[in-house]
Amino acid sequence: MDDSGIKKQNWDITETEVFLDILKNLDMKKCRDGRKVRNHKVFTMAYNKMFAAGYHRTVDQLKFRWKLLKSTYYKVKRDPNSPALNKVNGWFRYEKAMVEIMDAEQSVVEVEVNHSRNNSDDGETSSLHWTQPCEESTSRSPDATTSDTETLHSRCGGRLVEGPLAATQENNVQAQSMLQVKMEPQLKVGFIGAGNMAFGIAKGILSGDFIPGNIKVSAPSSRNLDKFEELGIAVTHSNVEVVCWSDVVFIAVKPHLIYVVLNEISRYVTDRHIVVSVAAGVTLAALEQLLPDSSVIIRLMPNLPCVVQEGALLFARGSHAKQEDANLLRSLLHRCGLVEEGPEDWIDIHTGLSGSGVAFVYLFAEALAEGAVKMGMPSALANTIASQTVLGAGRLLRDSGKHPAQLRSEVCTPGGTTIFGLHSLEQGGVRAATMSAVESATNRAKELGLKSTAMK
Ligand SMILES: NC(=O)C1=CN([C@@H]2O[C@H](COP(=O)(O)OP(=O)(O)OC[C@H]3O[C@@H](n4cnc5c(N)ncnc54)[C@H](O)[C@@H]3O)[C@@H](O)[C@H]2O)C=CC1
Ligand SMILES: O=C(O)[C@@H]1CCC=N1
Incomplete structure (x- = not known):
């Protein structure tokens, strides 16, 4: 506009x-x-x-x-x-x-006014209502024996039909889309943490038919809440309220806060919940230790382009998360972009490749534009062309299914401009530097995981 x-x-x-x-x-x-x-x-x-x-x-x-x-x-x-x-x-x-x-x-925005003011972690205050924690009876019973079908049934507001629709088949895409139709009107999705990644995922989810009134977000300060409210999403300062209200709960706080947050919400996590952590490095083992036995936990690594439905997301299931839970998550997130499941060992690698990888691409785009500015092009135009170049190259790479080396050779005329440019990039060590960037980010994710475990 x-x-x-x-x-x-x-x-x-x-x-x-x-x-x-x-x-x-x-x-x-x-x-x-x-x-x-x-x-x-x-x-x-x-x-x-x-x-x-x-x-x-x-x-x-x-x-x-x-x-x-x-x-x-x-x-x-x-x-x-x-x-x-x-x-x-x-x-x-x-x-x-x-x-x-x-x-x-009112059904979409469930924000209430309360005159008592809340404290926040960063000095901001707000008069948003703090709902009372859910009744004790909603907390997990240690020896609960709910069957998978019942669990799904309750997650979906009782609407899910058993039998062919129950998506017991491995990776059954048709069942997934049917599940989506059956579930989304009822499924309640919560986000603990109202930052960039929560916003990206929420925006991606809402680009489908998901109703904003079925999403609720919590954060201790009001700083980022407006932008969620503008999407029609309900907001609160109470993490417990989000857990009690939701079926799927995304934990979207910084890794060092995982321990504090899970400690706070743990007793309200029940069999009906799927807890999805997006925290870099924090392992399923650490999450499972902090939540009640048999909690359904999924570790997800998204990336920021979820906000424009072009994310690349990889998840790994915890020991109690079943195929149905994975199907439900895929169905919920499919509007965010590519959603893949893999072994947990790959999550840290994906963090380096793609979670952080988008920032590497931005750096490259910035450098492309700066090169053009150096050669005399106005900065605004250079940036616009650089972003379109990255977008076009990315789409062609994805949609053609060709190996990047093949596409690269299709751009190179022998003795032409591109090979001269590529030679400069190789002399600058771009390939080694990029590989090292993914390696460093992956190793840092592992370190963050170890730190968060050590905090317990
Ligand atoms: N930003 C990115 O591109 C990606 C981030 N991630 C992961 O997502 C998580 C969140 O990252 P960002 O969204 O970038 O951070 P952010 O700083 O933008 O958001 C964090 C949010 O958590 C809230 N928060 C702080 N303490 C809290 C508490 N006790 N209870 C509830 N909320 C609390 C903050 O107010 C803020 O809204 C991190 O664990 C990160 O590793 C994963 C993939 C990509
Ligand atoms: O920099 C970070 O730690 C997070 C995880 C991946 C992208 N941002």
Whole structure:
């Protein structure tokens, strides 16, 4: 979206009231499900109605205005004295309409206002509601003997049908897609940790038909929560609340916090949960020691491009995670990109290759652009062309199925430009340096795992 002129709009109170009145009568739920196409349709309708009412705003200006109102709504909801109030002239005149529009979403956004303030790990405060921990009865019974079918059944809100749909076949793709249809409307997904990786996975999941109201995220501070709320995801400061509410719980905190977090939630983890850790280096053995016996645990290594549905994800199952659990996870994550299962030994390698690998590619893209700047091209254009070059090369590599060496030779004209460039790269040791980067990152993942185990 071209932002030019959008941020400098002068809206008066009447125009904003007309706009909100129009939105009240449109299906704003569709606007809040994170899907750009639907979002655009709703704002195009709003544009037509505004135009008919004598207000000439572009669709992008309307979207921008709504974004500001919505973010103010959330900030004020969390803190009635939020400084955000001062940024929207006449806010109190809009509150009623905002509440009406947002309340229509109550099933999607389950944020409550609470006047008690919460402490946070990084000095931020918020007035988000702390829900009481779940009842003791929801915690795992040590000698629970729930069968796999019952376990899946309860994870899926009782909707899963036994028999051919139960996906007992190994890697049965058809069963997976049927499971997806059966499960997603009911499955509740939680994220502990509201950082980059949680956001990437959540965004990937939501690019399918998954409903944002079936996702809840927790973090001790409010710093990153807005962007989840903007997707319609419920947020909280209580990790326990997320666990009690969810069927699948992603642990997306930094590796050194795994011990603290699992210690906090362990007694609320039950047979109905699948716990998925994305923490680099933290082994299944360490996770299993920190959670109750027979917990279903999966170790997943994603990467950031999940956010644009082009992630590369590898997971390994813990000793109590069954094929059905793997199928369910694949089904949930398939919108994030490529999802593969492998032995746990490969997870650290995948961390170096792909989790960290994306950063290596960014470095290369940056260097490509800098080379062009050195030769006289403007920086903005050089960066745009470098990113398109990386994207195009990546897509061709993936979609052609050819070995990179073959594609490379297809670019090289004998005595031409490419071979001269490649020679320079080889002289600079790019190949050895890249191999060493993957090796170092893999070894660092192993180290992080050892450290997190030592913290117990
Ligand atoms: N960023 C990446 O590209 C990738 C990250 N990972 C893994 O994902 C995990 C998260 O990494 P990022 O998202 O990059 O980190 P981040 O720093 O962006 O996010 C961490 C989140 O955890 C929250 N947090 C801190 N203490 C907490 C507590 N006690 N309870 C609940 N939440 C708490 C923070 O507020 C923050 O929202 C790490 O373990 C990392 O190894 C894995 C693959 C790729
Ligand atoms: O740098 C890290 O430790 C995490 C894991 C993979 C990507 N980022």
